Amino acid sequence: MTVLGELALWIALPVAIWGMVLAFVGGKHGRGDLVLSAERSVYAVFALLVTASAGIVAAFLGNRYEYLYVASYSNRALDTFYKASGLWAGQRGSLLFWVVLLAFFSSVAVFTNRNKNREFMPYVSGVLLTVITFFIIVLLFADVNPFEKLGFTPADGQGLNPQLQNYWMTIHPPTLYLGFTSFTVPFAFAMSALLSGRLDSRWIVVTRRWTLLSWFFLANGIIFGMRWAYQELGWGGYWFWDPVENASLLPLLTATAFLHSVMIQEKRGMLKVWNMALVTLTFSLTIFATFLTRSGLIDSVHSFAQNTKISFIFLGFLATIIGVSTVLIIHRYPQLKSETEIQSFVSRESAFLFNNLMLLAVAFAIMWGILLPLLSEGLTGEAIQVGAPFFNRVNLPIGMVLLALVGIGPVIAWRRASKRNLTKNFTIPLLVGITVVGIFAIRGSRHWMALTTFGISAFVMTVIVVEFFKGTRARARIEGEGIPRAFVHLVARNRRRWGGYIVHVGIVMIFTAFAGAAFNVKVIQTLSPGQSITLASPLGHDYTLTYEGMSSSRGRNMVWQAVALMSIDRDGRRVGSITTEKRLYETWPTPMTEVGIHSTPFEDVYVILANADDLIAGAYENDPAAQRATFEFQINPLVGWIWYGGLVLTFGALIAMWPSQGPLPEVRQTAARREAVPAAVGAD
Amino acid sequence: MALIVGAALLTGGVILYILLPVIQGRFASLERSEDELTESEAKKRVSLLALRDVEYDFATGKLDERDYKELKGEISREALAALREVEAESERRRGGAAAERAGGIEADIAAVREGLRTGTTCHSCGHMNADGSHFCANCGAQLPAATETPPG
Amino acid sequence: MFKNRRFFIGLVGVAAVVTYLIWTGVSETMVYYMTPVELMARTTSDPSLHQVGIKVSGRIVKGSWELVSGEELIHRFAVEDLEDPGVAFPVVYQGLLPDTFNDHENVEAVVEGRFREDGVFEATSVLTKCGSRYEASSEELAG
Incomplete structure (x- = not known):
């Protein structure tokens, strides 16, 4: 079985290359037969990589210690559950696991689009297979082949690090990898839009849900990791601003930015270049995070062994991604111009823009912190490092502004809002926030950063609750429905918005928990x-x-x-x-x-x-x-x-992602509606 | 032996599977499918959703009455433009048989069109004026006289 | 799209604030990262380095660990250079050591703190490089 697995990995490489070439050629020359062959290559590569993984798992379960990888991460007495998860316990296996997941998502993307978005699909398959090819090459030629043999058979393996023998640690890496790999699909669609020249709103529509899925996995993967650190590392902390942790946070930040700015493109036809750039950036950061964990380039308690060959291959790949997408964006620039402009400084568009800026600022600061030792050593020969105090100092204020924006955004109308309305809508939430700060201050607490965070959290929660309440009331009036029914319909008819608000509730809970650490x-x-x-x-x-x-x-x-x-x-x-x-x-x-x-x-x-x-x-x-x-x-x-917030966030993300039927929300022209709309206009 | 058979089966199966389309000349479609949303349909949809958002934003007190009316006019105009484009497109495609998909929110658009016909919607800026107006409340253009009583 | 001047001002403002935060953040919280050999050489030539935060990466000297006080959790051990094991310095640390810390297995460690004038490194944090139990070399497996 294991030999068959190794063989499958070797066959996967030519198949992936074949598919990649055929996809691009078929797309360029409109050859449907080549494209079909390329799409079949995606499925075939997936099947081959599954066979390869099965080979590794079989080697673990069968105690085949003649394999270096198995001998390094398992021993006879190890629980079967942890033996099976040995596939992602170390660098070699986890790279294979990474590419299996990528092939899985690629197959899903190709399969679900077998009858639609056909103009994109040749290039989508091509890009996906390119990334897969890259990872198979790394596996086979960068000294990380999980099938490498020792040349002798030790009696027993070295065993798995006890700190990794933990339920959360078993599910944390796969969840994170699911997030990293699934983001390749939005990237492939963005690239195919650029390559095919079909730059209308279509690729955005396809990409949106994939991005949300990827975001969902990333967020949960990070929370699982925090959970593990809290329980297993024995310091009572859950986040150490370690380079590898930071690197996994970066794509989450830029993906969050994209999920917000994409709404502006959908609704207003603006920010097209920006969105393209964000997709490319997020994808590059997923590759960067994968690379950082494996290269040992930067000291981290998480990183696997140092391997310079991998560093060069990965850096080359990263440079290629960024270079090619930049050239493509410049090439298509005339088609990416904004259709409209922002009408008012006080509008939801501008709140979203501000949110994007803040998210990128956090990402930039973190990136700076990660790269500082390398940069300073390269420039002055003296390595300088920054740790938790730096990240806390820089990110706390920006994080608080971001948290406040979570509350401000929903209350500002699209296109334009007036000051009078802002005053009206913000008075109660602001009062609630100030009251919360006041109560803590009176009770003698002087942790001002934490108090401010509690205050902002209370403000945001009030905004969201009032939003749900007003929305339900408005729907009940406009559609002539009872309150419970109106509430269910309100959420069901605009899942993205209300699911998004529920995600925000989860985020607020998590921020509150961070402040609690004070x-x-x-x-x-x-x-x-x-x-x-x-x-x-x-x-x-x-x-x-x-x-x-x-x-x-x-x-x-x-x-x-x-x-x-x-x-x-x-x-x-x-x-x-x-x-x-x-x-x-x-x-x-x-x-x-x-x-x-x-x-x-x-x-x-x-x-x-x-x-x-x-x-x-x-x-x-x-x-x-x-x-x-x-x-x-x-x-x-x-x-x-943090953990409860994670559950709420999961619930909200599921609501937002749930596929909706029908192209248009159904709005009946009831008698009540005909009366309610003019009445609403006439009122006030 | 079993290993060699397995390896041969795996390799052969994969090669056959990916080569068949080229040998047999089986094609994957590269065309846009018939029922796919066109860009103008997508635009129409976005405008209609925006119209709904504006209504909710007003009902929940996020918009002033003045902004609400202006925005409603503005978006109606965008929606109308998209709608015309969709109609022109579907006429082109189906040779005149404009079979429009029935959708509830399009009743709103019907009202806008009705307003346009009866003269309450301004032709120059798209603002929806109160029934019986003579001049547009938004841009001041003279409105064509209503020829019939608008439906209540 | 930034025709509106206020957007431009906003953008510049945000960029300025973030740059300021990063700049002061780095200058106030940075630590020098060096090897024991560099630490010895540089503190001799520049005594002011005794006053600033320093992070040293090295190896725990075999058999050097000693629990000075079990009640207060004060530990004492020595860290040597990875390439030049002759260069070593004593470390004192109060707190919980990571589980992967030991003084008989060539553990690589990173200590952060201040290098006192009396030649003792007063650590505020001790990290051992664990990763997923390093890649075992084939010699280790053979042995």
């Missing part, structure tokens, strides 16, 4: 069994944690496992217990820490077993004197809102 409590304390510690929560109550003692356990794949038990009382009432552990895995030289988390809707109690006098004696001989241990205790307010 109130984190952190104490290091050594306790003997029976002793306890009392922590004051920023929410006003007390937690008393009592160290009950240590016990042993022995999980699969482990040498020993020492478990410390704590009971938790909130204001004197027992609310639960927490365990925190040290475990020694058979395949890992040092003990690993497992943190204990007690989650409530508004805060987490987070305990880390930092050090113990004698873990083995304490856990296995039940000697209380040896069980004395040092813990780090944290109270992390609002941290759960």
Whole structure:
């Protein structure tokens, strides 16, 4: 099976090249037979790459340690679940996995468009196959072939890093890759629009939903990664402004910008060049992120081993993408001119423009931070780095402006809005925001950045709630429907808008959670069994944690496992217990820490077993004197809102993406409607 | 042995599958399909949606009455232009049999056209005036006299 | 499309603010990134470097780790140069060390903090390069 997989990978290369060439030639000369052959190549490449992946998975499950990749990331005692996910545990496999996902999305794109958008499809297949070809070449020729053999067969593998043996870590990379790879489809459509010269609104319509899908995966992938870091890295944090984390955030930012500015192009025929540029940029950034993880070019706790051959191949590819798309955009510039102009400074168009600027500013600042060590070393010979303090300093203010724009945008009308209306619509939300800040300030809080964020969040939430309320009321009046029915129809008839607002609610929750981190409590304390510690929560109550003692356990794949038990009382009432552990895995030289988390809707109690006098004696001989241990205790307010916000965001994105039937929203000309419209005009 | 057979099957199958269209001369369509939205139809759709948005924006208090009327006139004009284009196109395509798709919101457009015929919609700027107006409230152009009572 | 002057002013304003934020951000939070050899050479020639933030990338000296205080979690270990193991310096650090930290496996580490005049590096953060357990070399697998 594994040999067949390797063979499939080798066959995939000529098939992909064949399809790529035929697609472009067939498109240029209008040869339908060549195009059909190219489209079949897309499916064939997908099937071949699936066979190759199956080969790797089979090697993992069959403990085939003569393969370097399998020996490096697995061992006999490893859980089957983690063996199967070995496909994306390391650099070699994850590149193969990346290109399988790309081939999957390519096949979906070609299949769903088999009867429509036919003018685009030759070039779409061509671009998709070009990217696939690139990745297969990397796999085969850049010393990262997952099928590479050792030349001998070790008795057992090295095992998987215990920190990666975690549910969130298993789903985090695939979700992120889904986001990265699916963005190739919008890019392919943009390029095909440029190549075919059909630059009307059609490509935008096709691209929009794909971009949303890709955005959805990216956002969730990043949130899963935060979840993993919070639970597994044992520092109580979830984001470290690490280069690789940053690189995954960049395409999310530019894709967000595109999702907003594309509306301006659809509604007003403006910003066509800008949108093309954003698609190209986002795609380039997905490639950049993939590259950064793998090249080791920039120090990062996440990066795989250093490999300079890969650096050159990737940089060449990136330069080609940017060069070709720039030339194409310049070539088609006459067809990309704006049809209209922005009518007023105070309009939703201009709010969106501002939002775009801010998103790109954040992306630029982050990019600058990533590249600074390289740039400074190249220019002055002295490497300068920036870390979390820099990113927080720069991105916090811009992030707050962006958050405020989330609230301002929906209330400003398209084309033009008047000051009087703004005053009318902003008064209540602003008052709510100021009240929230006031309440916190009166209660003695002085974290002004966090307070401002809470205030802006409250403002935005009020705007969105009022928006839903007014929309429902207006629909009920105009269409003559009951309130519940009007609400359902309101959302159903304009899913993009209302789904988008729900996504905004999720974003607001996540920002609120970030601000909550300003109130984190952190104490290091050594306790003997029976002793306890009392922590004051920023929410006003007390937690008393009592160290009950240590016990042993022995999980699969482990040498020993020492478990410390704590009971938790909130204001004197027992609310639960927490365990925190040290475990020694058979395949890992040092003990690993497992943190204990007690989650409530508004805060987490987070305990880390930092050090113990004698873990083995304490856990296995039940000697209380040896069980004395040092813990780090944290109270992390609002941290759960990141995960809840992620769920809300997912829900909203699903509503916005859900395919709608029928080309036009149905609006019945009811008697009530005929009366309501002029009445609405006459009123006021 | 099984491996060689498997490899041969895989390779042969793939080659046959991708080469067949060229050998047999089977074509993938490269033409725009009949029922695909044309650019003018897409424009019409956008205008109609904008018209709906304006109505909601006004009903939810985001637009002043003056802006609302102006915008409504403006967008109606855009919608009308797109509509004319669509009609011309479909006439060209179907040889005169302009079979228009029935859609509820197009009733709005029908009203605009009705207004144009009866003289309440300004011919020079597209603004929708109140029934019985003699001059356009937006640009001041003289409106043609209404020949019949506009339907309520 | 920026006929309206206000858009242009807005654009310039945003660009200016962002540039300002990045500029001051870099100058106030930047750290020098160097190897132990560079650290030794440069602090000798320029003593003012003892006062600024520095990040050093090296390897943890085998058998050098010592827990000075278990209750306060004060650690002491030494970091040596990757290419010239003769060059090393002691590090003190208070806090939790990453799980991948150890002093018997040639662990590469990045310490960030201040290099005191007495030759001790006072670290505020210690990172070990983990990645997905580095690519194992074939010698390691053979052994």
